[in-house]
Amino acid sequence: MDYSIQKFLWTLLGLFIVLNWGFLMGSTMRRIGARLAGRVGVPIYQPWIDMIKMISLRTYLSHGVLYYIGPVFRLVGGIGMFLFMPVLVGSEIWSNYSFSGDLILLLYFQSFGMLGMALGASESGSPNATIGISRGLAQFAAVEVPMTLAVIAIAIQHHTFSFSEILDAQQGGFMNWTLFTNPLASIAGMLAMLGAMSHSPFNLVKAPNEIPIGPPTEYHSSFLSVLRTNSAIIHVVEAALFMNLFFGGADTWFMYIIKTFFVYFISVFIGMVFPRFKIEDSVRWFLKWPTVIGIIAVLVAAYWK
Amino acid sequence: MVGPIYIIAIALGLAFFLGFFGKSLKDVSAFLMLAGLAFMTFISGQWLLAFFNGSVTTQEIFTAGFRPPYSINLRMGYEEAVMTTMINVIGFLGGVYMFKRLKEVGNSAMSVFIVLIMSLNVIVMTRDLFNLFVFVEIGSIATAGMIILEKNSKSLQAGLKYLMATGVISGLLLIGIIFAYYFAGSLNIDGIITAHVGVTKAGAVAVFLIIAVLVLELKPFPANGWGLDVYQSAKPGFGAIVSAATATAGLYVLYKVLPMGGETWYPYIVLIGLITFVGSNLVGTRQKDANRLLGYSSIGQIGLVMTVIGLQPILGSKFSFIAFALLLNHYLAKAGLFWLSGIIKKEKISDWYVLRKNKALLILFVIFIFALIGFPPFPSFFGKYELIMSLVSTENIWIAVLILLGSFAEGIYMFKWLGDVLKDEDQTEESLNISWNKFIPIVIVGVSLLAAGFYSTPYVEGAHYFYFIPLGFIVFMGLIDFLPAYVKNTLSIAGMTYYSYIIYPLVEGDLMRTIFFVIFMIGGILTLIVGYNKKGKREGFYPVALMMYAGLATILTSDSMFGFFFGWELMTAGSYFLIIRGKRSKPHAYSYMLFSVAGAYLILLGFAFAYTSAGTQDLIALKDIAVYTTLAYTLLAVGFMTKTASLGLHIWLPGAHGEAESDVSPMVSAILLKAGVFGLMLLFLYMGQQTGETLLFVLGWVGAFTALVGNLAAVFQEDAKRLLAYSSIGQLGYILFAIAMMTQLGWLAGFTYVINHFLFKAILFIVVGGIVVRTGTHNLYQMGGLLKKMPFSFVAVLIGIITLAGIPPLSGFAGKWLFYNAVVLKGWYIQGVIVFFAGSIAFMYAFKLIHSIFLGQLKDNHRNIKELSPAILIPAYILIGGIIYFSAYPQNVLEPIGNMLSAYFPATVDWSGDGLATTVLSYWNGNAVLIIIVTTFILVLAYLKLITGKTTKLEQFNIAYSAERPFRPETTHVSYNMFAGLNKAIGFLIAPGITRFWKNISDMVLDLAGFIRRLYSGNGQVYAVHIIIYIVIFYFISLG
Amino acid sequence: MEYIIITIGFALTIFGLYGILSQKNMIKIIIGFSLFTTGINIVMVAIGFIRGGTAPILDEAGKEIGKYVDPLPQALVLTSIVIGLGVTALMLAYVMKLYQDKKSLNINDYKDLKW
Amino acid sequence: MGKKTMIALITLALAFVIYPLYQSYNGSETLKDVGQYYIDNGVEETGAQNLVTSVVVTYRGLDTLGEVTILFLAASVISFFLSFSKNDRIKSRSIRSVTEILTTSTQVLVPMIFMFGVYIFVNGHLTPGGGFQGGAVIASGIILMFLSNPRFKLSHKVIQFVESTSGIVFVLIGAAGALMMDGDFLSNKIPGFGFGEVGSIISAGAIPVIYTFLGLKVGAELSNVLGVFVESQSEK
């Protein structure tokens, strides 16, 4: 079989695994959250049911071309992030399309989905969508600062932006993980992750009360299913990104699942403990402590280099 | 040859003869006066020609049949021929101009006028001190008489003040003269020079008195209140004579008499000239009365020429050219301005907008203003350039700095005035009443200015006639300004294409220049295409647009610093006019000009340092500047940064770009700003990493903060074009940061940004500009929902903002990728993070732009709006083609640039054949990314299509919002204060501190001017006291 | 003697100048100018004086003494006196005209043009 | 410190500035070169006994030309003023009573004064005095006429004619020198004007002629200035 087709199929498989794992992880987290709050919570299979329900709806209401294309952008953004990141350490077939770009590409590709989402939601003409987007963008910009600092600290430390090289450097025991070799950068990065995941306390973007469901206010049926698909993928992929950066990556699917669950759990757990921030507060917060830690991390890394 | 003595004979004979004529023969006598003036002009002119051809040598004219020192002698040399010709020409033209008024007052007025001109001739020619005194007195009395041609109390007062001042002055002159005779035994200037009377204390005092008085005749600041009153109250027609002819004579006398005191006096003249030039121009900044303002300017310019006279020993062989260029420039321009004032008949400069009623006069006005400030192609430009070069190369840096300061102060009020003229609301219906006798002299001096500039060329190292080719075309375009816009547009495009074809060989071998060539010329042609969209004649647009492009082309092709500077100033002038065409552009064009002029002066100083150390005008001189190295490079960098609008120097840009016409914004934003980048790149390449270490480090930080502040300000903009304008500031900040790194990656990133910014900013400004015209509003929150009306525009803007935000797969990401690598390799981490933060913010305003215009609810008043015209979309889509190509095949562009750069920096990035770029840190494959994303996109789209049935299109207001359907688009279009949260969090960063800073500075300058000008109390006696104090202080400085 | 005269000349010059600068009445100022120029004229003639010289008229009387003063400064002073008259007349004409305007001879009242 | 004190101080400062000139003056025993040249050659070259005259008219003739021009200018400029207030001029002057003695003596004196003036400038090259002095004397005669006869009106036409003619003649004689004498303006060696015998009226080349016209011109100009002043008395 041609290499590229082979590659394509393996990637498709990976995507499928990640998607389902994302659904599972999401419902698990909801259950854990419910238990903590003394409720029973949704069944584990709820996401699949939701998906089937949404796809089988028969009313497809559209506000226009962009409204239609917005979710596509969004999902391409999520899938793209998956594609440009290796899944398993040292595995050729599970390295996806990470040969075409590295960490920098990934960081910037995040915006691709956001842009599409933003465009699509905006076209609906619902003011809630715009409000949500404007908040999201502001928070995203602030989160980028500690994130960038963390990435640069790592790049200085390992002298590379390449995932595979960063991962290689972290192999051979957990003491080689960036978490321990470069704790400051890890803290900055993890704090940034809280914002990137848009969980409480940084979830004003999709604030359930003020605005029904955030930017995708107007989305429903198959459009919403695409968005849900994306959010399942993106949660896993975001978690995998931080896993790769700070937790030594995964060399088997099992480790992949364990670690991504763990990383994701951290963010959810913190969200359950803290109340929600106003957007200006969260912007200030990210530009304060995580940024300071990030700067120290970069300076330390530069010094040790 | 008619002897010069006949100038006297004719003038006096005629003056006396006119007494025979009664009132009935006024016409005859007026024509006789003109004939007399013409004949005087003829006499001096033929001598000038003869000297020019070299057919005569300096002639001594003896009177009474005896030789000096026993009798009075006159001299007619080359210099005298030039000066008398200047005086007589202005006398003749002035006579033509004041023809009617002189006739009204009568024969005596004509006699006085012709005697005045004659006396100035003699002042120039005479070699006898006492004779000089007599004719100076004649000049004074005639001037006092001519002042009251304007019959009012003010002019009478001015006349009396003038008489008092000159009375005191001439008394002191007499004391000086008689003692010079006492010590030297001669009244002949040459005799006194050879007698060296200055060696004794008393002799020195005598010489001092003579020189001081001659200086005072030139109305030095601040002992010149009486002179200013003359300028203000006299007929402008006569103001021209005082400013042009009297000053010429006075300056020549000073030049002639100075050797009497020997070398030691020159520095004091320099000092006096400088104080006058700077002080007078400074005080002028507060002036609102046109004629008095011209007075301040005149005195300032005379101070400048005085400075040059004082610099004679320093300037050496260049003295003649510099002095003459500056004098001639002042002479022509000031005469023209005064004469214009006589036509306008408005006291307040803010009332001069009536000038717009007559295009020819308006153009002449512009010519005079630009000539005064020293823009090319006028003689003052050449003169000032040479002056600064010579001064700096002889270590007289402070003099150069002060001269530039004075010029700048002059610019402050001149451009204020120009702005008022060009833009002020027209409040009257009255039309200009122009008689031919007033019009023609102005045209003559205006054309002479242009000609004089042309003929200055051979005197300046590095200047070529070549630079005048585009100017010729511009003049041609100006002449055919009456044609409809599309004809002129076609001609302009053809002209630019042809000129590009001509100059392409000049840039061909140099990749950097080629890139900028594409941006300047091809970009220029594309932005001109947009002009087909405009209806009507578009009067005045094409000459100035072409002027800007001519300047850019000259910058690109010149191999000398002079040529570069020539192009730079030409471009500044052209862009100024382009910018000021916008509806509310007046204050912005004004601040643009001030920053540009200041920046240009810094560049000039920097060039002068380079010239000093290399001794050549070749651009290569910028390499290894040996004197004041850091200072020189800093000056140059800051100078270029005024054009790139770096933080601190950026306050002109938002207004200038935002308020400009729809197709001008892309010209000045996408193209013009790159001139500054070109300058910086050139500079950095010549400077090198080693020399500029600290400077580059600082510039890196400046670039980073510029990016942050520019982008942040853009986020909070509600005005579509201002948003783009602030975005330009931010983008230029990236570029500055990138090239300040001085690594191959940094420069590659810089070039990528240059190319990208050119492409996307041109697209955005073209399209958004078109939309602004269509919707009739700049405000984003008044637009919305236009996607359905303007899909093509939307796609263009979308591609523009994706590139802007650096989102893969479009070429914007190439810049980001290179940036990351460069930052980490360079080690500028923190600055880098600021830049990346700025990048995230860029994404926010990009979204705001596209959202507010195209998405959300369509406004009721835009329901019938149409898609933009093809004239706008075609250039935009051509540029989009550029973006797509650059995105798909970045290596095709970046690899050659990288190779070129490896000549200067160690190569750090490799390209493999299939588009993979690698550095030691990172890798990126543009082609692959594009393919992967496009494929995924198609697949996902297909999937969505698959799971989605037939969609129903919803009505506009069919949304869920507050449990109701909204019915007003305004209530549901969220655009105003869109990023309120961010604003609360970090909005303080863009508090207008810098604007306030510059505002405070300008207030300080104006306050200072206001304080100084209290000296001019209006009391003639106080002015006399000033004169005495001036003499005393001058004495203590020079001899005390 | 010539020392005394030149002293008078300088004193008149300075005194006249003081008058010009200090008096508020415009007529007085012009009187100051008159004194000023007179003083200068005296100085000029004194410069040309030769001890024991006679007027530079070479008639019989003059030839007997055979020593003449310098004719040149005298010629200059002639010119200067006439110029002084012209200037004085002109100034007075201005003052006369200004007076018609504002009915004041005080120079402080004529400050319409300033700054 | 009062304002006057300050001005006094400033004036004294100027006195201090020119004090070195005063200090350096130590009289003269001998003539300067130029002065000596005039004494030695003046009579021979110009034919005039009065060397001040020969300097004024010949050696420094250009100054003198300028000088009459200044008077001319002053008269012209002052006549501007007149032209300003033409409209509100009262036709006749208020008539003051004049004593018989003055009237009569004027009738006798004025011709004598005129004669004296003419005498002064005609003899300018021989004795002290010349065109300026003579002109001034004529002008004082005119004053007398104004004083004695309130109805006396200066004929501007006559004065203008005298002034212009004499001015033009002055310039023409000067130009004649330039045309005929190898380009030397205001030379007194013009063919047709003999040098004559030193000391007689008809001598010294063009000097007496020039001085005569100069006197006429100065007289006319001064009269003109005075006339304007006098006439201004009758303005409203």
Place this chain on the structure above:
Amino acid sequence: MLIVLASVLGIASMVGAYFAIHSKSLTVAIIATGVVSLISSILFLLLAAPDVAMTEASIGSALTSAIFFLTLNKIRQTNG
């Protein structure tokens, strides 16, 4: 002898100048100016300058004073 004369004239001219500048009455001031002028013409005679003396007496003293008086008269007229 001449020195004494010159000194006396000098003192006289100073007094005249003082009156010319400081006199309250303009008439007195103008007369004082004329006197100073006349004194100066005597000084010119002392300096062997009869030409200058004549000119000063006729122009500097007589005519100038006349013009002054005419002006003064005119001003008084305007006033009254």
